[in-house]
Structures are given as structure tokens and as C-alpha cells.
Amino acid sequence: MKRLNISAAILTIVTVACALLWAFPLYWAVITTLKNEYEVVEPGVGLWPKVWTLGGYLYVITNTQIGRWYLNSFVTSGAVTILVLMISSACGYALSQLRFPGRTVLWLIILASFMVPIQTLIVTHFILMNDFGFINRWAGVVLPQLIVPVAIIIYKQFFDQIPREYREAALIDGASEYQLFFRVFLPMNWGITTALAIITFIGAWNNFLWPFLVVTEQNMMNVTVGITQVKDAFGVQYARNLSGAVLAALPVALAYLLFQRRVTEAIMLSAGIKG
Amino acid sequence: MKFGRREIIAAYVLVAPFVISYLVLFIYPTIKMVELSFTNAPLIGAGDWVGLANYVKLSKDNLFIQAALHTGYFVLLTVIPTTLIGLAIAMMVSRLNGWLQSLVLAAFFLPYILPVTVVYLIWTWMLDLQFGIAQYAIELFHGSRVAVFRDRYWAMPTVAFVTIWWTNGFNVLLFIAGLRNISQDIYDAAALDGASRWQMFRNITWPLVWPVTALVLTIQLILQLKIFDQIYLFTQGGPFNSTYVMVQFIYKNAFQLNRGGYAATVAVALFAVIVVVSVLQYQVLRVRGGKS
Numbered sequence: 001m002k003r004l005n006i007s008a009a010i011l012t013i014v015t016v017a018c019a020l021l022w023a024f025p026l027y028w029a030v031i032t033t034l035k036n037e038y039e040v041v042e043p044g045v046g047l048w049p050k051v052w053t054l055g056g057y058l059y060v061i062t063n064t065q066i067g068r069w070y071l072n073s074f075v076t077s078g079a080v081t082i083l084v085l086m087i088s089s090a091c092g093y094a095l096s097q098l099r100f101p102g103r104t105v106l107w108l109i110i111l112a113s114f115m116v117p118i119q120t121l122i123v124t125h126f127i128l129m130n131d132f133g134f135i136n137r138w139a140g141v142v143l144p145q146l147i148v149p150v151a152i153i154i155y156k157q158f159f160d161q162i163p164r165e166y167r168e169a170a171l172i173d174g175a176s177e178y179q180l181f182f183r184v185f186l187p188m189n190w191g192i193t194t195a196l197a198i199i200t201f202i203g204a205w206n207n208f209l210w211p212f213l214v215v216t217e218q219n220m221m222n223v224t225v226g227i228t229q230v231k232d233a234f235g236v237q238y239a240r241n242l243s244g245a246v247l248a249a250l251p252v253a254l255a256y257l258l259f260q261r262r263v264t265e266a267i268m269l270s271a272g273i274k275g
Numbered sequence: 276m277k278f279g280r281r282e283i284i285a286a287y288v289l290v291a292p293f294v295i296s297y298l299v300l301f302i303y304p305t306i307k308m309v310e311l312s313f314t315n316a317p318l319i320g321a322g323d324w325v326g327l328a329n330y331v332k333l334s335k336d337n338l339f340i341q342a343a344l345h346t347g348y349f350v351l352l353t354v355i356p357t358t359l360i361g362l363a364i365a366m367m368v369s370r371l372n373g374w375l376q377s378l379v380l381a382a383f384f385l386p387y388i389l390p391v392t393v394v395y396l397i398w399t400w401m402l403d404l405q406f407g408i409a410q411y412a413i414e415l416f417h418g419s420r421v422a423v424f425r426d427r428y429w430a431m432p433t434v435a436f437v438t439i440w441w442t443n444g445f446n447v448l449l450f451i452a453g454l455r456n457i458s459q460d461i462y463d464a465a466a467l468d469g470a471s472r473w474q475m476f477r478n479i480t481w482p483l484v485w486p487v488t489a490l491v492l493t494i495q496l497i498l499q500l501k502i503f504d505q506i507y508l509f510t511q512g513g514p515f516n517s518t519y520v521m522v523q524f525i526y527k528n529a530f531q532l533n534r535g536g537y538a539a540t541v542a543v544a545l546f547a548v549i550v551v552v553s554v555l556q557y558q559v560l561r562v563r564g565g566k567s
Contacts, residue, residue, distance in 0.1 A: 019382035091293040100286035124304035177285035
């Protein structure tokens, strides 16, 4: 028994060491932003700044349009989140609780689109957004991100757990179809809505390819695209570059740390595993 | 079957936003993409019908063949390693309990939620030829420093390495859920029979977690076929086109060379490949559903 404990302890130590090594680049990036540029390029490994400074952050805030990029990111990611959840919850509810001609066909189409490679449509999405006049507009960033069949599938699964008698009873009590959806069914699945909201927002915030293509003007860029512009403008200034990176990652990192359980729940649901 | 009139109207109102956005933002662009692939149109503007000329050209385009091979190489470098590493980490993490488990899991998972540009900035700093801290490790194993993103042999494996670091947390989560579903009783019984750790892994863990492994493999395969972001940021397809991949081929033709028709042809090809893989995945999942 004692032998087993020793090997278990060693395994735990190895695990913790691996975890530290895995997270080290994150620590190293953050600590670099708190050093002076000349200390950053000193030889050797300085795990702790000799002189603490927020110079990198101040530089990024005062010399780039990061405030504007933040606004763009929040508006477009927020809009994607709200619209995707509204579209998906309504559709998932109808598919689950209502009976109407075309229901089976629609459900099969959604299942078949589960993993559609939206990214391969960049060419025609660009042409379409150009036809709408949405290049360099928030709408142009948001629209192509709205097709998320998996959100509908998840909503339907959750609404399916509620028996149809529930609906009939509420209708007899005089509720309208829409009251039923907004007042009864949606609040019953509040947990899943928050979970989906968090990962949809993180996904939209992190999306690179499409926002990068559809926006060419600096002041319309999302922050995740914009921070690569800082680099191009100043060359090797790592404290500044990484300050921009930390600022760009801050909202999603906070969202994850605050709602860790919700995030993992939503990710497993999207992959088709019930947590 | 008889439908209630009120119910039908309500249903159509509720599914309308999805159906409309699906038609405008998915069906129409897909049809348009196929149509475009038969023309010589620029990105914006009309072109002439050229029949299968683009497809013929594509099959002989050396750069496209290279891009397809590089995509395959990247898939090879990422999919199986990330699945195995994910399983190993999940097994290590699921032994732990309480706050230690939460902390260790967070350390492995945190990179996954970062934007790709942040990952890019972190690793250009880590791997900087002159000042990068990871160069000490490269020096140790390789003997000298390497400008990894400017070396045709190092570039792709390095991007693959960073990709695994970035996305592996997702796999870890799925595997932890899979491991949790294996009853402890089975291990206890095996331990009573004197089974070694390796025997337990080989005869209990591996077969019982296989459905999750298959799921992770297929998700990763589909994901990595669409590789673009990291490669574009780190190398722009260079050096000497050694990291030039399929989506980059689409991007370059459409947005830099203004060849909308030709770019659409490549997009159709990639679309087809991914759909085929997805159908295979669906089959895998169905088999899994049938067994359990």
C-alpha cells in the first residue's frame, strides 16, 4: 500500500509540473508586459520584473485605436450572441413542441448542416456582403456568423425533455403560443441559454478569418484583428505587442474564469456529449 | 396527421428567422459558389461561363497539389498527436480531486479560449530567434537556435506544435467526460485480479473510452482540414510555400489575385472533402450510438 502511495504522489507531482509548463507561456506573456522594453530583451530568464511598469499598456491605449476596436468587438460579438440565441431557441422550440407541415424535413436539414464548413464560403459571403454594402460595417461582420445549427440541436434536445401535456395545460389556462415560449419554456432552460451565450460570445470574439476579410479600415477592426496591426507598426517591441494581446484576451479569459462550469458544459453539449 | 391552425402559424413565425437566414447566408452562397466555379469572374463583378476549365486547371495546378499535400501533412502532424496527448492529460487530471483538479484543468484548458492572434503574439515572442525563451530549449536539443518560422523544415511542425498547445484543452474536456463514465468498480475488480496499470489501460480504459477517441479524431480532422488562421499569421504560407494550405489557396486567389471563379473552384473542392469526412463522422457516431 505504501508503495502505491509513493507512485501516486510522484504521478501527482508530474501532473502539476506538466500543468505549470503548459500554462507557462501565458505567465511569460503577462509578465513580459509588466517589464520595460529594454529589460524584456536582456539576456537570461527574468521570471519577475526588476522594475514594474504599465508602460506597454499605456502605449497601446494612447497610440492605437484599441478603444474603438474594443467597441467593434463588443458590438459585433454581442450582436452575434443575441441573434444566434434568439434564432436558435425559437427554432428549437418550434421543432420540439409544435407540430407543423415540414417539421421533419427542417429537422433533417438542420442535422445535416451540423458541421457545415462555413469557412469555405468566404468568397461568396464576401460578394454577398459587398452587394449589401456591408463591407467595413458591423452588419458585414455579424451576418455570416449567424448560421449555428448546433445551437438549434441543443435547444431542441432540452425542450424535448418537457412533456407536451405541459404545453396543453398552459394553453387551456389561456396563454398564447408566444407567451408560452417566452414566459414558460425559455425561462425553464435559462441555464442552457447562459451556457450557450458564453461560448457563442467567446467564439465570435475569437473569430479571426471572417472579421479580418470583411474589414479593411483600421477603425472598423475587431480588437483581435487590430492587435496584429500594433506589431506591424512598431516591429520588435514585445512589451507593447503583448500588452495588446493581453487586452484582447482579457474579456474571454474573464468570461471563462468566472463561468468555468458553464463553459465546459456548453462545450461538451456542442460536441454531442451530455456532461 | 391533423395540425392546429394556430399552432402552425406560431411554428412558422418561430422558425422563420432561421429559415430566412439559412437561405440567404448558407444556401444562396453555396449555390453561388458552385456557379462561380464555372466562370472566370473576378472577385467582384461578372465573368464568362467557362465550363469545367477551372476544374481542369486545378487538377494540373502544381501549387494546388502542394497545398493539398501540405494540408494533409498538417493534419498528420496534429490530429493523432493531439488526440493521444489529450487522452494522456485527461487521465492525469482525472486522478486528482477538488481544487487541485480544477486548477490543473484550468492550466491545460486556458489556452483554448484565447483568440488566435493572441496565441500568435505569445509564440512569436516565445520563439523569437534572439530573445525567445523557447530558443533555450531548442538550443538544448538541437544544438543551435533556429528561426523556426523562416525554416522550411521547422515551420509546419512548429505551427502544428503551437496549434496542439492552443486547442488541446477541448480534447482534454471531452476525454475527462468519457473517463468519468467508466465505472470505478471495473478497475477495482481488475485490481483484485492483480492486473497491472498497463493491463488496466489496455483492456479497460482504451476500449471503453474509444467512442470519445473516435469523436475527438473526427472533430479534429474536420477542424484541421480548414487550417488557415495560424499559418497565415505565422508564415503567410512561406518559406518557399512550405506551409501553403488549401484555405490559403482560396484566400490568395480570391482576395490577392482577384480570381473569384478559380478561388470558388478550390472552395468547392474543399467543401466536398469536408462534407465527405463529416458523413463518415456521422457514421462513426451512429455506430457508437448503436453500441451503447
